[in-house]
Amino acid sequence: MATPVPLPPPPQIPAADPEALRAALPTALREEFDAEWVRALDRAKQSHSLAEIHDLLNKWQHTAVMEMRESGSYQRLLEKGAQIELAGGRTTAVSIEDMRALIQQRLQAD
Structure with a gap:
């Protein structure tokens, strides 16, 4: 059996906080984050819900980690x-039936 190659350590995950995320993002993405942040705040004021803000912070937290990697x-x-x-x-999508058949084929090969 082959020895597995160790994965590099994961990057430090920034807090789901606007200030921390801005600091973790590359300069090129900060403008986009800022614009989305302003829109989310405006919609939160109207809806009286923080759900959209939480969703936005979650999205950008993942984006920051992706960019760090x-x-x-x-x-x-x-x-x-x-x-x-x-x-x-x-155009390269595979049907669920084809995917299941491929999985079954690989399981039987082991």
């Missing part, structure tokens, strides 16, 4: 999403 990954994700939309959906 691999710089530029957020932009690549957006570009891939735009390509999928332009193509009219996932």
Whole structure:
């Protein structure tokens, strides 16, 4: 059996706090975060709910960690999403039946 390669230590996860997230984000993404933050605050004032703010902080916490692991990954994700939309959906998608068959095949190979 092959010896597993150890994974690099995970990056320090920033707190789900606007100030901590801004500090953890690359400069190029701070403007986008700021704009989304202002919109979320405005909607929270109208709805009297913090749910959207929590969702936004969660999204940007994941984005910050993603960027800490691999710089530029957020932009690549957006570009891939735009390509999928332009193509009219996932052209490489696999049906659930095909995926189950592939899993079953791999399980039987072990």
